[in-house]
Amino acid sequence: MTDDLDDVLADPARLLTADRAALRDRLSHDDRARGVGGEVFLQAEAIFGGAEVTPAEFASWLHFAAKATGHDAYADRIAAAGPGMPWRTVWAWWRPAHWFPVHPSLNGDYFRVRRCVDGPRELVEVTDQRGPLWLDAATGHRATGVDEAALTDAPTATGAAEAPALYDLDLFLPEEWEDAVAFAADGGRTRHLVESVHGIAVVETDADALRDWPRGAGLDPTSAEEPPPGPAPAVRRPTGPLTAARVDDAFGGARHVVRIAESDLPEGLIHAGSRRYLRDVGLPAWWVCHSAQYETHPLDAMRPPAVDALPDESLPDGVAAADLIAFGATEYGELYLHRHDGTVHIRSRLTRRTDEVLVPLAPDLDVFTRALEAVDRYRNACWHPYPVEGGQEDVTELFLAELAELAPDLSDQDTATGRVWSWLYAGITELGADGY
Incomplete structure (x- = not known):
């Protein structure tokens, strides 16, 4: 390819007709894949595959990838450059390949989608x-102020059922798109709701654009079932501090997060960072990953262990039972917060077959919560990886690398800490969405 790579990626009109093989080769040898055009190109192929398609259909792929990655301005330029697209994306609430966000994470049969009306x-x-x-x-934007009790099912617009279904068109699309539901029609345009383990999207078809579009073979999922021949998209995950808003979003909203007013903090908790964390950031009230579950204690149960609950021989050197405050539990043992230094511990027999011992679990509440959040963020990719992501083992490597960045022992099964955590995250690294 003689054209300058940056210029091609920056101009959707040129990208639609560029030599995709040459683009892949160039993107695999430098860091430009992390720019907007390169990211959109690689995500389009990661989601839809490497099949050779017409510029119009490739424009649909690029438009979807731009919407899914939040590059709306670039998506608008693609739409302007490809007016003959067989379908275009209205919005996509979607997990792109090698992205590990909290939302969406739609796994197996553990989610339900419905259209509804709120006023x-x-x-x-x-x-x-x-x-x-x-x-x-x-728009696909998160809605707030919803009156859950007043919601009613949304009707399907007249004429939507008569519009061509996506599965009737000769298109390369993932298999789940066969179940896309037409729900709105206006002026020859029809909107379809797409449900996938990777997300939810609304796409639109236009009768004029489809007038001469081939039919007969129908939707072909084979392209999306194989990794494209080019490089994988860059890994992206949340960065920055763990805030109250981030914890709320990760664990189901403020109603599922425990925050404790200053006056109600556990008696004897001296560590300033822990006091600030419990007051301003919060812990998930409940968390689950298959058989592994965690629950934060009610306020009146956050107290030092009972007499003889932690015999001296179960404690590491330098730690006394009086230093600890019970704050939560898993089926693998009680969790304690060190009231002086803020470290998190678990009383468990996972590291010994008979005796329960106190095992360090995390250096502080922030790392403990981030680790639980990471399990949730990698859950979808571990259970439903894109072909370009490899398999569960490949995604697990990325997950464990992130845990190691939080604290090296969390992912090191040669340590007691790592062995306990391996039971907590085994649901995503060793089991599938169905628990097997």
Whole structure:
């Protein structure tokens, strides 16, 4: 390819007709894949595959990838450059390949999607183990102030059922798109709701654009079932501090997060960082990953262990039972916060077959919560990896590397800490979405 790579990636009109093989080769040898054009190109192929398609269909792929990655301005330029697209994306609440966000994480049979009405608003309700959330059906933006008790099912617009279904068109699309539901029609345009383990999207078809589009073979999922021949998209995950808003979003909203007013903090808790964390950031009230579960104690149960609950021989050197405050539990043991230094510990027999011992679990509450959040963030990729992500073992390596950045022992099964954590995250690294 003689054209300058940056210029091609920056200009959707040129990208639509560029030599994709040459682009892949160039992107695999430098860091430009992390720019907007390179990221959109690699995500389009990661999601839809490496099949050779017409520029119009490739424009649909690129447009979706741009929407899914939040590059709306670039998506608008793709739409302008490819007016003959067989379908275009209205919005995509989606997990791109090698992205590990808290949302969406739609796994196995553990989620439900429905269209509903809240007063004048039409919403898409998505419910998983953390509870429901709502997306504006017109924009895909998260909706707030929803009166859950007043929601009713949304009707399907007249004429939507008569529009061509996506599966009738000769298109390369992932298999789940066969179940896309047409729900709105206006002026020859039809909107379809797409549900996938990777997310929710609304795409639109236009009768004029489809008038001469081939039919007969129907939707072909084979392209999306194989990794494209080019490089994988860059890894992206949340960065920055663990805030109250981030914890709320990760664990199902403020109603599922425990924050403790200054006056109600456990008696004897001296560590300033722990006091600040419990007051301003918070702990998940409940968390689950298959058989592994965690629950934060009620306030009146956050207290030092009972007499003889932690015999001296079960404690590491330098730690006394009086130094600890019980704050939560898993089925693998009681969790304690060190009231002086803020470290997190678990009383467990996972590291010994008979005797329960106190095992350090995390250097502080921040790392403990981040580790639980990381399990949730990698859950979808571990259970439903894109072909470009490899398999569960490949995603597990990325997950464990992130845990090691938080604290090296968390992912090191040669340590007592790592062995305990391996039981807590085994649901995503060793089991599938169905628990097997």
